Amino acid sequence: MKILAIETSCDETAAAVIKEEKGRPLLLSSVVASQINIHKIYGGVVPEVAARAHIENIIPVISSTLKKAKVKLTDIDYFAVTYGPGLVGSLVVGVETAKALALSMDKPLIPLNHLEGHIYANFLTEKGKVFEEPKFPLVCLLVSGGHSLLIYMKDHLGYKVIGETRDDAAGEAFDKGAKALGLGYPGGPIISKLAEKGDRYAFSFPTIDLTPEPKKDKDGFLVHPEPSLDFSFSGLKTALISEIKKVKKGKLTPATKRNLAAGYESAITRHLVQNSLRAVKKYHPKSFILSGGVAANRYLRRTLNDEIVKYDPDVRFLVPDFSYCTDNAAMIGAAAFYHVKKKRSSKNSFSAEPNLKLK
Ligand code: KG4
Ligand code: ZN
Numbered sequence: 001m002k003i004l005a006i007e008t009s010c011d012e013t014a015a016a017v018i019k020e021e022k023g024r025p026l027l028l029s030s031v032v033a034s035q036i037n038i039h040k041i042y043g044g045v046v047p048e049v050a051a052r053a054h055i056e057n058i059i060p061v062i063s064s065t066l067k068k069a070k071v072k073l074t075d076i077d078y079f080a081v082t083y084g085p086g087l088v089g090s091l092v093v094g095v096e097t098a099k100a101l102a103l104s105m106d107k108p109l110i111p112l113n114h115l116e117g118h119i120y121a122n123f124l125t126e127k128g129k130v131f132e133e134p135k136f137p138l139v140c141l142l143v144s145g146g147h148s149l150l151i152y153m154k155d156h157l158g159y160k161v162i163g164e165t166r167d168d169a170a171g172e173a174f175d176k177g178a179k180a181l182g183l184g185y186p187g188g189p190i191i192s193k194l195a196e197k198g199d200r201y202a203f204s205f206p207t208i209d210l211t212p213e214p215k216k217d218k219d220g221f222l223v224h225p226e227p228s229l230d231f232s233f234s235g236l237k238t239a240l241i242s243e244i245k246k247v248k249k250g251k252l253t254p255a256t257k258r259n260l261a262a263g264y265e266s267a268i269t270r271h272l273v274q275n276s277l278r279a280v281k282k283y284h285p286k287s288f289i290l291s292g293g294v295a296a297n298r299y300l301r302r303t304l305n306d307e308i309v310k311y312d313p314d315v316r317f318l319v320p321d322f323s324y325c326t327d328n329a330a331m332i333g334a335a336a337f338y339h340v341k342k343k344r345s346s347k348n349s350f351s352a353e354p355n356l357k358l359k
Pocket of ligand 1: 172
């Protein structure tokens, strides 16, 4: 079984070929044409510019991934494409291309949720490498530019959102923080690099916890509500801006920037780790998987792994290779693989859904 997957939900034009090996999705090739260099001059993704770049890139990216996988279009058994959430103009390019290919080849087409793809990046395998298979039940922390979610899964393709952000996403917090510090786009990798050489304790950032205050019951006893699994990052961004204002302009030296980046990255990580551990304590998963663009953050990977192992060494902590954390089509192919296995129906009558939810 061979799947050609297409992903164009934001600013990466991507295609990948997956085949089945030993009951798992094996990656044959993955090509990503990044638009970062185009968008960084604007300090963020410009939707119209992204859509136009996808149109230019989509066919060369598909041709190149087929070539790398050494397969022909006629060898493909299933086509798969991200149809949401994302930027509508970007999604449409992938969706219409995939529909045209599936129709002309007379093969099934599987519409995929981008978030499902991020989760399934953890199920990908590659030749010559060992990939531990996540076990159910599992908890996933999905942190990207648009989402911060804790998800519980009892089995394949069933998602229960157990925690979500009430304002910005974790990746957005990195991007906005980098902007406030006068750094480039996307902010995550830049802050992360600076933070490595900074002092994490030079500035103090709050620890965010959305658990409501304890309340007295009718007998006057304090009742503690269940610890919250939800996220909020806008307060940390405000704290960063206020620290920047306190530092007199001339003193925002490279060393101060490094320390601010380190303190800010640590505070974001503390919040993510705190809620992840709460989810582990409540749901007792066999595996804890990290995914999404922010999963490329080395400090988060390390801290989360250490804390989970410390709490319960039997919970397996897994995270994709760096290249499959940020947007790519290999993860879409992996998710499509399980749709095929579970005989989820393919369809041709769907459209791009920019606000698609994880169901
Ligand atoms: O998953 P992704 O590629 O796109 C979305 O689906 O949003 O995630 C992009 C986000 C950006 O906000 C970017 O700043 C963040 O992932 N990111 C990182 C790192 N690499 C990418 N954040 C923190 N540390 C990183 N190393
Ligand atoms: Zn993404």
